[in-house]
Amino acid sequence: MLLGFTKRELGKSNNTSRLRRMSPRRSYDQYCSAARALDVVGDRWTLLIVRELLAGPRRYTDLHADLPGVSTDVLASRLKDMERDGLTTRRRLPPPGAAFVYELTVQGRELLPVLQALGEWGQPELGERRPTDAVRAHWFALPLLRALEGEGLVEVHLEEGDFHLFVGVQEGPVYGDGPAPREPDARLAMDTGTCTAVARGELGLPDAVRAGRIAVTGDGTVAKALREA
Incomplete structure (x- = not known):
């Protein structure tokens, strides 16, 4: 060592x-x-x-x-x-x-916020996924965090895997791999294509929910805001 x-x-x-x-x-x-x-x-x-x-x-x-x-x-x-x-x-x-x-x-x-601003600036550069591009489910955490409002623990289900977000937190982790460590305020289930469209800035979360492309469950403020938007 x-x-x-x-x-x-x-x-x-x-x-x-x-x-x-x-x-x-x-x-x-x-x-x-x-x-x-x-x-x-x-x-x-x-x-x-x-x-x-x-x-x-x-x-x-x-x-x-x-x-x-x-x-x-x-x-x-x-x-x-x-x-x-x-x-x-x-x-x-x-x-x-x-x-x-x-x-x-x-x-x-x-x-x-530097990474968030850089990610937003880079949205037009994302384009289609290349054959050589690696991907991890939690790499979608920061784009989704930019799109969510309010405060709460959000669990996200994708084909690549699950991750969770701590929306509106001031301290501690911003996101994590796998299911939420406790009962989340909201659960979002979507396919990778929908999540990619959100990450590119082509689709807003409320629009995706209204179109049935994202299933929202839970009783927290984040879930209610998405269903009522």
Whole structure:
């Protein structure tokens, strides 16, 4: 174990990775807040790691599984950089887990509206899914979160899997994989095509509910708002 990582996590080029992690952060050296922000989050994969950690504490292996295409070297390096820059913390779970998990700091969590704005800006770029495109059910969480109003726990059922959203929360996870941890305020069932249309901005949630493309159950304010819209 080196700096909390196993040899498997570090990969074959761990000497090079270790030097990169210990090196000072690169900077654009421009007196501009946008440039300063990009000094911290502008590296490839950093914002997508934030996207995954918005679901709460994650193990390294879980992050690697849900970031297809990232190498073990790069993921280990980014996690160390993000910890250095105050975006994440790393802690060991108590027994019997005894594994390290990574989670966002308050500063890291403040990137949620940045990711939401970036996702909204990128809607026209989404287009049709390419044969090489990976997909995870929970990647639809942030687009749906933008489309939902009110407060409550929402469970979403897709062909790719289930996930849940914490709508209107100020602290804690924004979403999570799998069924809701308790009785949700609303359950939404839809096919992937409908969810994709919502993610692209082509279809509003109330319109999809009225058209029968989304089945809504539950007695919470979110469910009632969708049925009455």
